Amino acid sequence: MTHILALDQGTTSSRALVFAPDLALKATAQEEFPQLYPASGWVEHDPMALWHTTLATAKAAIAKAGSPAIAAIGITNQRETTLLWERATGKPLHNAIVWQDRRTAATCARLRADGHEPMIAARTGLLLDPYFSGTKLAWMLDAIPEARARAAKGELAFGTVDSWLLWHLTGGRTHATDATNASRTMLYDIAKGAWDADLCALLDIPMALLPDVRSSNGDFGTTDPALFGAAIPIRGIAGDQQAAAIGQACFTPGMMKSTYGTGCFALLNTGETPVASQNRLLTTIAARIDGRTTYALEGAIFIAGAAVQWLRDGLGVIASAPETQKLAESADPAQDVLLVPAFTGLGAPWWDPDARGALFGLTRNTGPAELARAALMSVAYQTRDLWQAMQADWSGASETVLRVDGGMAASDWTMQALADTLGAPVDRPHMLETTALGAAWLAGYGAGLCDGPDAFAKSLAPERRFTPATTEEARQAAHARWRRAVSATISMGT
Numbered sequence: 001m002t003h004i005l006a007l008d009q010g011t012t013s014s015r016a017l018v019f020a021p022d023l024a025l026k027a028t029a030q031e032e033f034p035q036l037y038p039a040s041g042w043v044e045h046d047p048m049a050l051w052h053t054t055l056a057t058a059k060a061a062i063a064k065a066g067s068p069a070i071a072a073i074g075i076t077n078q079r080e081t082t083l084l085w086e087r088a089t090g091k092p093l094h095n096a097i098v099w100q101d102r103r104t105a106a107t108c109a110r111l112r113a114d115g116h117e118p119m120i121a122a123r124t125g126l127l128l129d130p131y132f133s134g135t136k137l138a139w140m141l142d143a144i145p146e147a148r149a150r151a152a153k154g155e156l157a158f159g160t161v162d163s164w165l166l167w168h169l170t171g172g173r174t175h176a177t178d179a180t181n182a183s184r185t186m187l188y189d190i191a192k193g194a195w196d197a198d199l200c201a202l203l204d205i206p207m208a209l210l211p212d213v214r215s216s217n218g219d220f221g222t223t224d225p226a227l228f229g230a231a232i233p234i235r236g237i238a239g240d241q242q243a244a245a246i247g248q249a250c251f252t253p254g255m256m257k258s259t260y261g262t263g264c265f266a267l268l269n270t271g272e273t274p275v276a277s278q279n280r281l282l283t284t285i286a287a288r289i290d291g292r293t294t295y296a297l298e299g300a301i302f303i304a305g306a307a308v309q310w311l312r313d314g315l316g317v318i319a320s321a322p323e324t325q326k327l328a329e330s331a332d333p334a335q336d337v338l339l340v341p342a343f344t345g346l347g348a349p350w351w352d353p354d355a356r357g358a359l360f361g362l363t364r365n366t367g368p369a370e371l372a373r374a375a376l377m378s379v380a381y382q383t384r385d386l387w388q389a390m391q392a393d394w395s396g397a398s399e400t401v402l403r404v405d406g407g408m409a410a411s412d413w414t415m416q417a418l419a420d421t422l423g424a425p426v427d428r429p430h431m432l433e434t435t436a437l438g439a440a441w442l443a444g445y446g447a448g449l450c451d452g453p454d455a456f457a458k459s460l461a462p463e464r465r466f467t468p469a470t471t472e473e474a475r476q477a478a479h480a481r482w483r484r485a486v487s488a489t490i491s492m493g494t
Contacts, residue, residue: 002071004449005062005232006440007054008433009077009161010240011098011262014053016061017433018068019440021449023459025431026068029060036095041102041344044095047083050161051168055227062228070228073169074236074443075220076243076435077161079184082136084147084209085164087157090172093144096161097136100263100302100344104135105353111135116202123189123196125274125283127351131300133160134186138203151206158209160184162237169234171224176212179288180242188213190274190285193293215288216242217446236442240435241265241298242286246442247434248403249457250286251294256390256401258383259435260408263347264304266386267296270394279389280349289442289453297393299348299386303341303357305408307375310343317368325413327372337361338482339374340489349389350490358489376414380421381482387422401425403462405434412466419466423475427462 003026008015013032020026031053036044062070080099085092097103108128111117117128126132137158141148150156159167163177182188182195187205189196193213200207214220216238222231238246241259245267248257253271258264267286274283274295286296308321318324338360340346345353359374387402402424408414409428419426431437444450468475 002449003065003068004440004444005058005070005073006436006443007058007073007075007165008240008436008439009050009054009075009165011078011100014050014057015436016054016057017436017440018061018065019444021444023437023440023444023450025433027061027064029057029064031057039103043098043100043344045081045098047085047092047096047164050096051165054165059228070232071449072233072235072443072447073223074439075162075165075234076238076240076439077165077181079160079181079239079241080131080133080136081161082133082140083159083161083164084137084140084144085157085167087155087172090167093147093156094140097140099131101136102130102345102353104130104139107135107138108353111202120186120199121276123191123199124186125183125190125276126186127280127282129351130353131347132184132186134199134203134205137205137209141205148204148206151209154208156209157211159211162239163211166220166234166237169223169227170221174221176214176220178214178216178218178237179285179293180216180239181237182213183285184239190283190295215291217289217442219446233447234443235446236439238287238438238442241267243438243442244405244435245269245296245438246287247436247438248405248429249453249460250403251453251457255403257403257405260304260379260404260406262304262306264301264379264383266299266383266390268390268394270295270297275394277389277393279393280351281386281389281393282348297390299389301379301382301386302344302347304379304382305406306343307339307341307378308408310341311371311375315371317371321407324372324376325411327369328376328413331369331373332365335361335363335366335370336481337366337370337374338485339371339378340485341375341378342489346486346490349385350486352490355490356492358485358492360485360488376411377417379408379414380418381479383418384421384479401427403427403429405429405432407432415466416469419468420470421475421479423468423472425468426466428464428466429460430463
């Protein structure tokens with residue numbers, strides 16, 4: 001029986017998952033890689049580490065599954081992370097600049113001061129922020145000797161992580177991306193569905209660098225037979241957050257999901273018409289399936305699970321992430337410690353790259369338990385900020401259930417705190433790996449192995465629903481205190 005291979009290349013690790021045609025998970029493999037911090041606010045990855053760990057985990061997962069025939073491959077990836085390489089050799093010219101990186105904040109400020117943000121927002125749905133790929137790529141072209149001239153000659157290739165992996169999987173035969181990843185570059189007109197010459201000219205980016213843009217379930221070529229012993233079709237690509245929405249079957253306008261990994265990303269399906277946000281959310285492409293584009297409002301929180309990593313790696317108060325739930329349960333209820341985790345600035349709806357993290361409400365009795373609770377609650381409070389902004393932006397945001405996934409969704413305490421903070425039910429799926437599931441379904445559907453969107457949606461059911469257990473008065477008071485803490489944090493960064 002043929003199977004589907006999903007490659008999930010994330011911010012801290014690469015994973016591969018093998019699915020049966022009915023999308024039952026058969027095997028997984030995972031490998032972490034180093035995070036590089038060459039300067040304050042800078043975050044990089046070794047491009048070859050991304051490729052080598054992806055290939056190694058793919059082979060390991062296939063072996064764990066009993067070496068079945070792989071009929072199709074789907075790719076999902078950390079999105080705005082930016083790479084530049086030589087077409088002739090596949091050699092990277094610089095480390096990958098990660099989506100969290102803030103080195104182009106001054107460039108964004110200059111473009112904003114020059115009045116370019118309205119045009120950028122109108123065409124791309126994005127805000128002027130270092131988060132997106134365009135200014136990262138422009139920085140590389142400025143920093144690397146002769147890069148811009150070589151790019152104009154067609155000698156170099158730009159891509160987000162999906163394009164980088166696709167290039168190597170196909171032996172350099174395919175330089176392409178899908179519409180969801182293209183929509184995160186700040187170079188793509190999401191209404192016209194094309195790279196924008198004016199935006200490229202604004203950043204002095206030669207368009208010869210850019211990959212071909214295809215449907216998320218499009219034909220992305222086949223693998224080099226030397227990699228897996230056969231030429232395997234690559235039939236699905238989607239950025240990680242859009243893949244998670246697909247894996248949650250958020251195909252209907254009004255459906256909303258929130259993924260809790262290194263960061264937190266909430267997507268609200270708005271249908272076939274892009275909705276311009278009035279609350280500093282992003283308008284993005286949710287998917288392009290069979291050539292049909294659907295849009296979403298998105299809120300991006302830079303620090304979610306990374307706050308727990310900070311407790312472990314930065315402070316050393318926990319040895320592993322699962323310890324935070326037990327610590328949070330034991331925290332002193334009389335201490336209302338708040339963490340605003342602006343370690344790399346604040347994302348939506350604030351978009352303040354200069355803000356830095358802060359703790360409020362510390363006492364002599366504050367310890368690991370209170371810090372753990374504050375880290376987990378910061379995720380719930382930030383999600384509520386996004387939830388409210390989406391409801392204010394779009395009248396169709398009548399959906400009253402939040403679908404959750406990602407590593408933090410496994411914590412019952414955190415999901416109950418989220419339901420209490422939102423005042424709305426929270427549904428957790430049986431398979432938390434919805435990002436990989438979305439990539440697998442895209443590839444399986446593209447290859448004719450899986451049923452269409454409606455049948456896929458009917459096959460999914462929540463593992464558990466968390467319902468609010470606090471009063472509206474308590475919820476409002478807690479969130480008001482959070483907003484005061486955020487305001488104070490922003491003020492300290494100015």
